[in-house]
Amino acid sequence: MLSINIKTVKLAGFILLTAISIVQTGCGSGTGAKKKQLIDFKPYNGINYSEVSRRQKNGLSFNEYGYQLEPQWKMKFVSDDSVSIFSPTKNAFINFPLTRGYDSIFNAARSWLKVQKITKDSLILEIIKQKGDSLDIKGTKVYMRFFADNYVKDVLHTDTSILRHPSRKDTLFIKALSAKANADYKKQFSARQVASLTSKSPQLHIHRRVTKATIENNFDPSDDYLDPTYDIVINKAYKDFYYSFTVYVDDKGGMHYGKPLIDLGISGPEFEQAYIHQSTAIMDSYLKFYLDVKPGSTLGIVHSSMISVHVEGKAAAAQ
Incomplete structure (x- = not known):
């Protein structure tokens, strides 16, 4: 930029x-x-x-x-x-x-x-x-x-x-990065073609945030692939909730919990542990069961990457 x-x-x-x-x-x-x-x-x-x-x-x-x-x-x-x-x-x-x-x-x-x-x-x-x-x-x-x-x-x-x-030198560089990221998903890097989520249930709705290219950002929406962000709404959830956290997406499309996206420092360790425990449970249940996940890739090379999700649960059915 x-x-x-x-x-x-x-x-x-x-x-x-x-x-x-x-x-x-x-x-x-x-x-x-x-x-x-x-x-x-x-x-x-x-x-x-x-x-x-x-x-x-x-x-x-x-x-x-x-x-x-x-x-x-x-x-x-x-x-x-x-x-x-x-x-x-x-x-x-x-x-x-x-x-x-x-x-x-x-x-x-x-x-x-x-x-x-x-x-x-x-x-x-x-x-x-x-x-x-x-x-x-x-x-x-x-x-x-x-x-x-x-x-x-x-x-x-x-x-x-x-x-x-991109040059051959770029391709060799991305191949080397991908080998490290796929051996350890925590060594992920941003995918040029981001990891994508598709709902398998009418109960779950997904919206990916997209930055509009304007003069103010020099027509550069690069944040969209550096930090791909999804808003997810789950209807008929077990209760009302809202959690924001990052997710590692490995090269097979597997989802691994990253970290909360809110500041939990002033809330105390007990609240932080509860937040992580509950949001991890949301990922392991709703997201893994209701989503098809396609891993990210760069220059046609599939590799581990990271996404941000904001998950809202609604206990009452959507009207």
Whole structure:
């Protein structure tokens, strides 16, 4: 996710210029120090760039927790103070203010980026993070690589969707993670295709929470697979209840109790033990009997993962 909260573009620009000037002051002064100029986007205005990869310094697009740096952006520089970025939800390009800073850093769509390389055929950006009132200009070592659409079509003779496929290195990494997770489900990691639940009884209803991709979250609903969450309602239960807890789902679809999702610290050890005992019993009875569970997978490789559930029991029949 690239989203960084800033009050206004003007404030962000001020913060950026202040941060860079401080760094430049500390790095040297006098006639030997070279003044870095604002980056000029004019030679590249009007070119449609599509992101084809987003990788860490080690070349991987996945980390050990299963988080995938997924290439998503399409962008076009309109001028030195405006950039157009594609919105998947609106199926259209939206213009955003562009604030330029020194050392090839700029802000657009609530994200700080540094130009590592730019030509009319390709573009490499590094993600920059804001820390308090300043920027970490050392960068995150996460790189977004773009190709111009015309270059992909006329020179590479391929399609952007093909270029976005995970690499062999990614596949080998996920295979190694999966082997560990399947040997011990507590070493699970987030599944790109999440573990899914299907009701086998009209008595039990399931709803999976889904995040809507918006400008505010940079069209990035990654939390949906990092923490897949299900609301479950059980009608004609033995009594009214409500429990929230995590569940390990192993590679065979088996369910194993994780931990409560509410703070039980102030309630005392007896209440905590009772909560865990009762919610475990709910999982071992209702959920295991009334659910079909399909394990999660990443790159087609099935592995152990974790889900969150909020289970409501209703003693009276639903009207």
